Amino acid sequence: MKPDLAPMIDRLRAAGEPTRLRILALLRERDLSVGELVQVLSQSQPRLSHHLKVLTGAGLVERMPEGSFVFYRAATRGDGRAFLDSLFAQIPQVVATLKRDADQLEEVSALRAASAETFFSGIAGNWDTIRSLHYPNEAIERALLELAGQGPFERVIDFGTGTGRMLVLFAPLAREAEGIDLSHHMLTVARANLEQAGISGARVRQGDVTSVPFESNSADLVIIHQVLHFMDAPGKVIAEASRVLKPGGHLLVVDFAAHDLEFLRTEHGHHRLGMRDDNMAAWASEADLDLAEPRSFAPPDASSPGLVVNIWVAEKQAAPEEAKA
Numbered sequence: 001m002k003p004d005l006a007p008m009i010d011r012l013r014a015a016g017e018p019t020r021l022r023i024l025a026l027l028r029e030r031d032l033s034v035g036e037l038v039q040v041l042s043q044s045q046p047r048l049s050h051h052l053k054v055l056t057g058a059g060l061v062e063r064m065p066e067g068s069f070v071f072y073r074a075a076t077r078g079d080g081r082a083f084l085d086s087l088f089a090q091i092p093q094v095v096a097t098l099k100r101d102a103d104q105l106e107e108v109s110a111l112r113a114a115s116a117e118t119f120f121s122g123i124a125g126n127w128d129t130i131r132s133l134h135y136p137n138e139a140i141e142r143a144l145l146e147l148a149g150q151g152p153f154e155r156v157i158d159f160g161t162g163t164g165r166m167l168v169l170f171a172p173l174a175r176e177a178e179g180i181d182l183s184h185h186m187l188t189v190a191r192a193n194l195e196q197a198g199i200s201g202a203r204v205r206q207g208d209v210t211s212v213p214f215e216s217n218s219a220d221l222v223i224i225h226q227v228l229h230f231m232d233a234p235g236k237v238i239a240e241a242s243r244v245l246k247p248g249g250h251l252l253v254v255d256f257a258a259h260d261l262e263f264l265r266t267e268h269g270h271h272r273l274g275m276r277d278d279n280m281a282a283w284a285s286e287a288d289l290d291l292a293e294p295r296s297f298a299p300p301d302a303s304s305p306g307l308v309v310n311i312w313v314a315e316k317q318a319a320p321e322e323a324k325a
C-alpha cells in the first residue's frame with residue numbers, strides 16, 4: 001500500500017504562507033488568543049481566524065476554548081510536532097520579521113501580566129489569611145521537591161494549577177509540564193507567572209480536574225496542590241490522576257488535614273474542612289494507587305487555631321500483565 005501523502009501536503013500548504021508561518025513561530029513560544037495575535041501581527045481578527053482554522057485543520061495548531069476566549073498553541077506531539085520541529089530547524093535564528101514579532105509579543109505579555117496583577121490583588125487578602133494559618137509555603141515546597149525525586153520527569157501535570165506555582169517549581173525538572181484549571185482568571189495569572197519566571201517548557205489550559213484532556217498512562221508525575229478541599233467529590237479527582245499516570249508514576253497531593261475552621265467554608269469557599277486520612281486511603285485504593293503515610297507540617301506556634309498541611313505520596317500500581325513481566 002502506498003503511503004498517503006495528503007496529510008503532509010496539507011501541512012506544507014498550511015505552513016507555506018507568510019502570515020501562517022509567523023503565527024506558528026509565535027505559538028511555539030507560548031499559547032495565545034486571537035486577540036493577542038491581532039495585537040502582535042496588526043492584522044484583522046477575521047483574517048487571523050481564517051489562518052488559524054487552516055493551521056488547526058492541518059494538525060499544526062491545537063485549539064483550546066477557555067470560557068469566552070479561545071487560546072491556540074503549536075502542536076505538542078505527533079506528526080504535527082515532528083513537522084514543526086523539522087521546519088523551524090531549517091529557519092535561520094535571526095529573521096527580521098520573526099524578531100519583530102517576538103519583540104511585539106513581549107509587549108503583549110506585559111499587558112497580560114498587568115491584567116493578572118489586577119485580578120490577583122483583588123483576592124490577595126484571602127490568600128494572606130489562609131497562609132498565616134499554616135506552615136510556610138517555602139518549606140512545604142522544599143519537601144515536595146524532595147518527595148518527588150530529582151527527575152528528570154518526562155511529563156508533569158498539575159491539577160488545579162491556580163497561579164502556576166507548581167509548574168514554576170517542577171518545570172525545570174521536566175521535559176514537558178502542563179497545568180489545568182477551570183478559572184480563566186487564574187490561568188491568566190499562571191501564564192503571566194510562567195512568562196515572568198522565564199519558564200518555556202510549561203503550558204496551561206482550561207479544564208475540569210475530574211475529566212482532564214490528557215491521555216491515559218501519559219504522565220510520570222501528577223500534582224494536586226490545595227485543590228481537593230474545594231471539590232464535591234475528591235475521589236473522582238484522585239481517580240482521574242491515576243488514569244493519567246503511567247504505571248509506577250507518582251501522585252503528590254498537598255492539602256489540609258481535617259480541621260474545624262468553619263469560616264473557611266463560609267468565607268473562602270472550602271467545600272471540605274480538610275482531608276481525613278481514612279478517606280484518602282480509600283480513594284487511593286479505589287484508584288489502584290499505593291498510598292504512603294503523609295508527611296505533616298504543624299501550623300506556626302503563633303497561629304491558634306491553625307491548619308496542619310499534609311503531603312501524601314501515592315504510586316500507581318502496575319497492570320497485572322506488567323507486574324508478571
